[in-house]
Structures are given as structure tokens and as C-alpha cells.
Amino acid sequence: MNQTYMAVPIFSVRGVLLGVELKTHFEKEGCRVIVAEKVLSYEERLTELKYQLAAIKRQSEWFISHGLYCVLPVAADVAEELSLKNAVLEHPFLRLMVSTAYNTDLIGEDFWLDGLGSYHSTALPLTTGKFEALRLQPSFVEETINSEFFPTIMKVIRKYCDRIIVIIRDKEHLSVLEEAGVWAVQREHQAVVFDECSRLISFSSINSFMNDARLEDIDNCKII
Incomplete structure (x- = not known):
């Protein structure tokens, strides 16, 4: 499989660019595929990590000069790698x-939490107060955002982590x-x-970003 590294922007709700998330797109026989983490061996994930870090290093001056974050999702079994x-x-x-299943005893201030609110997640990592930022599970947002209790839920979460990221469709x-x-939103x-x-x-602004047709659409993928 071939891979391409993509940058998914992270905007403040008011439209200020805060950083990007690095995502790997895999392509097989000309078709983009979503590779489940369990498909790749530990050695393959380490190799992939090496390439990701090299890509980040190439862009380091850009991130530093603009004061932006680069967010790298990592699997729990490679998160403790010395190179990382x-x-x-x-x-x-x-x-x-890292996901909500990660060992929070190993968390430092450079870690962000992903998937809070998913059906198989737990809020225990959140209550440690160790995470600098967190991202909500999209399905959780869809189920609660129109509820009158949504602001209250966000208020409770912000007691433990003030920086909440939400993935939006529009x-x-x-x-x-x-x-x-x-x-922030993505x-x-x-x-x-x-x-x-x-x-x-x-x-x-985020409006010009969301309305730009030149951007890469990552929706139509096959899962392997």
C-alpha cells in the first residue's frame, strides 16, 4: 500500500487556525482505504511512526513561525516509544x-485525549485532569448537541479539561x-x-475553508 500524509486543520470556533492533525491516507490499487489499527503489525506501526515524524520535522519551521500545533494520533502500544x-x-x-483506553498513568502535558463519549469509552481518563485538550466522539456530539443539556455537559467536561474539540459536518x-x-472544531x-x-x-476563516472545493475529500474510502 502507498500512503499520503494529510493535514486536517483545527480552527477555533471563531475561525482562527490553531493547528493541524496529521492523518495517514493509505491507497491500494488506486483506491483509498481505511486501515484498521489491528491490521498493521507492531513493527509496521513503528515504521509508519518513523515516516510521520520525518514529515513533521520537514514542516517544523512552519509550525514554529506561525505558533501552531501539530497533533499526531498514536496507538497505545507505540506511545511509549523513545523516538516519540x-x-x-x-x-x-x-x-x-491517544484514545480513552490509554494508560493515564503515563500521560504528560503533551497528550490530548480522543474519543470521549464513544460507546466503549470511559470518562475516567478525563477526571485525572492530565490532558491539555480533548476531542469528543462525533456520534456523542450528534446525539447531544440539540439537547438543552448540551451546555451543561460541556460545562462539566471543562471542569477537567477546558479545551474541547468537536468534529463538525457544517x-x-x-x-x-x-x-x-x-x-476548537475540525x-x-x-x-x-x-x-x-x-x-x-x-x-x-473557517467559513472560507469549509466552502473551498479544492480541498481533499476523505469520505469515500474502503475499510480493510
């Missing part, structure tokens, strides 16, 4: 995103998210090639 720890020390803009709920104190299916991160500076 060294990369965090070398690149102060780098943040590691601009419909931006005002609700802002009122609830949500820190567009669900759009990205730019990671080595072309500088393109993101051309978007003056």
Missing part, C-alpha cells in the same frame, strides 16, 4: 493524541458550540496534503 518522546522534546509544537452549530465554551472530511500546510494560511 524525543520528538516531543525536539518539537514543542507537537501534541500526541457551520450550523457553530454558535451553539461557542456559547457552550467549545475551544471539518469532518476535508484536508490538505501535509507537506502543503502553508496553503492553510490562505484561509482567512
Whole structure:
């Protein structure tokens, strides 16, 4: 399989670019596929990590000069790799995103929490107060955002972590998210090639980003 590294932007609710999440797109026989984590062996994940860190290093000056985060999702079994720890020390803009199943005893201030609110997750990692930021599970947001209790839920979560990220489909709920104190949003299916991160500076706001047809659509994939 071939892989391409993509940058999924992270905007504040008011439209300020805060950083990007690095995602790997795999392609097989000309068709983009979503590779489940369990399909790759531990050695393959380490190799992939090496390539991801090399891509981040190539863009390090851009992140530093613009004061932006680079968020790298990592599997629990590679999160303790020395190369990853060294990369965090070398690149102060780098943040590691781990799932709610990760061992919170090993968490440092450079970790962000992913998938809070998923059916198989637990809120226990959140209550440690160790995470700098967290991202809500999209299905949880869809089920609760129109509820009168949504602001209250966000208020409770913010007691433990003030920076909440929400994946959105459109601009419909931006005002609700802002009122609830949500820190940042991501567009669900759009990205730019990671080595072309500088393109993101051309978007003056989240509105111009979401309306730009030149962006990569990552929706139509096969899962293996």
C-alpha cells in the first residue's frame, strides 16, 4: 500500500487556525482505504511512526513561525516509544493524541485525549485532569448537541479539561458550540496534503475553508 500524509486543520470556533492533525491516507490499487489499527503489525506501526515524524520535522519551521500545533494520533502500544518522546522534546509544537483506553498513568502535558463519549469509552481518563485538550466522539456530539443539556455537559467536561474539540459536518452549530465554551472544531472530511500546510494560511476563516472545493475529500474510502 502507498500512503499520503494529510493535514486536517483545527480552527477555533471563531475561525482562527490553531493547528493541524496529521492523518495517514493509505491507497491500494488506486483506491483509498481505511486501515484498521489491528491490521498493521507492531513493527509496521513503528515504521509508519518513523515516516510521520520525518514529515513533521520537514514542516517544523512552519509550525514554529506561525505558533501552531501539530497533533499526531498514536496507538497505545507505540506511545511509549523513545523516538516519540524525543520528538516531543525536539518539537514543542507537537501534541500526541491517544484514545480513552490509554494508560493515564503515563500521560504528560503533551497528550490530548480522543474519543470521549464513544460507546466503549470511559470518562475516567478525563477526571485525572492530565490532558491539555480533548476531542469528543462525533456520534456523542450528534446525539447531544440539540439537547438543552448540551451546555451543561460541556460545562462539566471543562471542569477537567477546558479545551474541547468537536468534529463538525457544517457551520450550523457553530454558535451553539461557542456559547457552550467549545475551544476548537475540525471539518469532518476535508484536508490538505501535509507537506502543503502553508496553503492553510490562505484561509482567512473557517467559513472560507469549509466552502473551498479544492480541498481533499476523505469520505469515500474502503475499510480493510
